[in-house]
Amino acid sequence: MADYDVDLFIIGGGSGGVRAARIAAEHGARVMVAEEYRLGGTCVIRGCVPKKLLVYASRFHGEFEDAAGFGWTVPQTSFDWTTLIANKDREIARLEAAYAATLAKANVSVVKTRAELIDPHTIMLATGDRVRAAYILVATGGTPSYGDPIPGIEHAISSNEAFHLPELPHRVVIQGGGYIAVEFAGIFAGLGSQVTLVYRGDMILRGFDDDVRQHLRVELEARGIRVLTGCKVTEIERADGHYSVRMSSGNHVPADRVMFATGRHPNVAKLGLKEAGIEIAKNGGIAVDQYSRTTAQNIYAVGDVTNRVNLTPVAIREGHAFADTVFGGKPTMVDHAHVPTAVFSEPEVGVVGLTETQARAQLAQTDIYKAMFRPMKATLSGRSTTVLMKLVVDGLSQRVVGCHIVGEGAAEMAQLAAVAVKMGASKADFDATIALHPTAAEELVTMRKRTASYAREAAE
Ligand SMILES: Cc1cc2nc3c(=O)[nH]c(=O)nc-3n(C[C@H](O)[C@H](O)[C@H](O)COP(=O)(O)OP(=O)(O)OC[C@H]3O[C@@H](n4cnc5c(N)ncnc54)[C@H](O)[C@@H]3O)c2cc1C
Numbered sequence: 001m002a003d004y005d006v007d008l009f010i011i012g013g014g015s016g017g018v019r020a021a022r023i024a025a026e027h028g029a030r031v032m033v034a035e036e037y038r039l040g041g042t043c044v045i046r047g048c049v050p051k052k053l054l055v056y057a058s059r060f061h062g063e064f065e066d067a068a069g070f071g072w073t074v075p076q077t078s079f080d081w082t083t084l085i086a087n088k089d090r091e092i093a094r095l096e097a098a099y100a101a102t103l104a105k106a107n108v109s110v111v112k113t114r115a116e117l118i119d120p121h122t123i124m125l126a127t128g129d130r131v132r133a134a135y136i137l138v139a140t141g142g143t144p145s146y147g148d149p150i151p152g153i154e155h156a157i158s159s160n161e162a163f164h165l166p167e168l169p170h171r172v173v174i175q176g177g178g179y180i181a182v183e184f185a186g187i188f189a190g191l192g193s194q195v196t197l198v199y200r201g202d203m204i205l206r207g208f209d210d211d212v213r214q215h216l217r218v219e220l221e222a223r224g225i226r227v228l229t230g231c232k233v234t235e236i237e238r239a240d241g242h243y244s245v246r247m248s249s250g251n252h253v254p255a256d257r258v259m260f261a262t263g264r265h266p267n268v269a270k271l272g273l274k275e276a277g278i279e280i281a282k283n284g285g286i287a288v289d290q291y292s293r294t295t296a297q298n299i300y301a302v303g304d305v306t307n308r309v310n311l312t313p314v315a316i317r318e319g320h321a322f323a324d325t326v327f328g329g330k331p332t333m334v335d336h337a338h339v340p341t342a343v344f345s346e347p348e349v350g351v352v353g354l355t356e357t358q359a360r361a362q363l364a365q366t367d368i369y370k371a372m373f374r375p376m377k378a379t380l381s382g383r384s385t386t387v388l389m390k391l392v393v394d395g396l397s398q399r400v401v402g403c404h405i406v407g408e409g410a411a412e413m414a415q416l417a418a419v420a421v422k423m424g425a426s427k428a429d430f431d432a433t434i435a436l437h438p439t440a441a442e443e444l445v446t447m448r449k450r451t452a453s454y455a456r457e458a459a460e
Helices: 015-026 041-046 048-070 081-105 179-191 210-222 312-327 356-362 376-381 410-423 427-432 441-445
Strands: 006-011 031-034 109-111 115-119 122-125 130-138 142-144 171-175 194-199 226-229 233-239 242-247 252-255 257-260 264-266 299-301 341-343 349-353 365-373 387-394 400-406 452-455
Touching (some): 015 031, 015 041, 015 312, 081 109, 115 130, 171 179, 179 194, 210 226, 210 349, 233 257, 427 441
Parallel strands (some): 171 194, 171 257, 194 226
Antiparallel strands (some): 142 264, 349 400, 365 452
């Protein structure tokens, strides 16, 4: 590798790139990272972290309301968006600096510029410099996509801009039914905006268990979010500093902001992928094998740019596995099964494993255990809300193959349930675990009665 300027050049200083850089450097590689925006990437700068901070802010609203039932007199409350955004920005800047410090400590060089490939071993920086590398890792992440162009689309914002709005919009229309759309609906509604969520499909949260999708919709509506399904935005007109949003139904909805959260696409454009011999997969991401190696022998890709499972911990795991494989002498594949995931809506969703629909398509026999109950906190707060818990069990092996929760703390519960599901715990193992009382999670180990059982229908 002496003929090269560096052993490893990483394009993208986000979750996957930063982890790969640190671990490769620990294995003794000379590493350089190019980042065109801010170190930390989507998750830290305009994804998971700032989003969760806004979610925390939005939940005080419900807490203030609930407090009265517990004897508290809550004086008139008020909310200041500018303070929240300034405090959030300060925390993000702190994290960005921590990322830079981690890389500096690991002797990784960072260049704050855009990078593109010009051949399998040469990277061109936007500064005009060229770097020759033995290995290259593409970890460029993804970007919001706005779907098919419609008149007035230039007025719409994505999640990127939602983190930096100068003021809290009074009325927001959000188009999209995925987790980002649903989360921002909860954030804005909790902070006091009137929210209309517009989704072209008939149920929000495609890919999640149908009971979860149905249950969450009811809960969102109970919190005042207007959910329009089977509908899409067809035009955004600007009028008197506001927007008039035309729907496919023919109705107009007035708004102060229109947000599109209609999916994300991998950042593969203008990267010189073709020049380097890298192919794109059918899913629009960079095609990789189980070790994240692209069709070019010395070039790898991890994280959202491969469009496998687009979550931060997955990008981190893939980046780590890449570094161990190439520089640590320990070939490591990433197991993408049983990745827990959450929707930080209000109430929260936490899931791991197969949905009922997936299980019934894959397994000879599927057993369902389901519970819906009023959480203890709601008894005194008077809030009309229900928790949903559902276990999907392989009817033959009796292994729990899916766990789906909607309710307060669902994400925290799903992380731990994921350990049991990943280990192959059976329904009997869940039953043998003594409940922790009084919690909502105890329902997961006390669901004795099977709700339904389905044999797979023979293929026609
Ligand atoms: C609003 C939102 C909320 C989310 N919430 C969650 C959550 O709660 N939990 C979760 O697990 N995941 C969440 N995600 C997804 C998560 O952020 C991504 O899966 C994760 O950041 C992917 O990491 P990555 O390393 O692949 O890419 P990124 O983190 O996107 O990093 C890619 C980096 O590459 C840089 N770059 C791109 N092209 C170039 C170039 N040519 N030259 C130099 N630099 C370049 C970019 O500026 C970026 O910094 C969320 C995403 C969004 C948008």
